[in-house]
Amino acid sequence: MVVSMGPIVLATSLHRALETGESGPVLRRHFTADAVTFERPNLIKPHGARSSLDEMIANSEKGAGLLASQKYDVHSALVSGSTAILRLTWTGVLRNGKQLVAHIAQFVDTRDGLISAIETFDCYEPF
Template sequence: MVVDMDTIHALHRALEAGQSGEELRRFFTADAVTVEHPNLIRPTGARTPLDKMLTASAAGVELLSSQKYDVHSTLSSGDTTIVRLTWTGVLRTGNQLVAHIAQFVETRDGLISSIETFDCYEPF
């Protein structure tokens, strides 16, 4: 099965629109997980199941006044799509965070089953 890029783009647009928590569940399989490799925000990395992802997204909305996902390129093979993007988040304080990201997104039955992410943050 080939990855449905519409699902990945729809998730990014939903996040940009400020959706969080249960509003995002529709994009994921029940057993979805995010694997975040060590970065400036999470120095030890993390493996996060869906329920905790949704909770964290709600907390993130409280910190950010806006966020934007600029996708530069994608490459799909089977059920996996590699997405190269730049994420820009504006904190409610007005400070801006920028991360250059490579994501490995796996899907099953048209839903995201895992996201493995390498986030390279610019200095804050």
């Protein structure tokens, strides 16, 4: 019997994997083959961005090279159909010891027990 994980479990499972330092192709296990992310405009990406799964995987490797650690603190989570809606704080510590903090609203769409899309609104604290 296959047990399907709910949208919140899928979203937080990805967060935990990133916190433990997972990056690159190993992250594909969390996503559908056609998964995309939409980053709305923020301090790091003023024009926002749309990334395919291949781009997400490549970006995860770049991020792993820049970060000494990262943490996702989920403050609240709701489910609407197959979408997890999360309010969280992300804290990343750069390899030089500087810290980045973002307050995030994240919408994680799921399909067939995997993440199919992530739309994220990242509000970074001043650098």
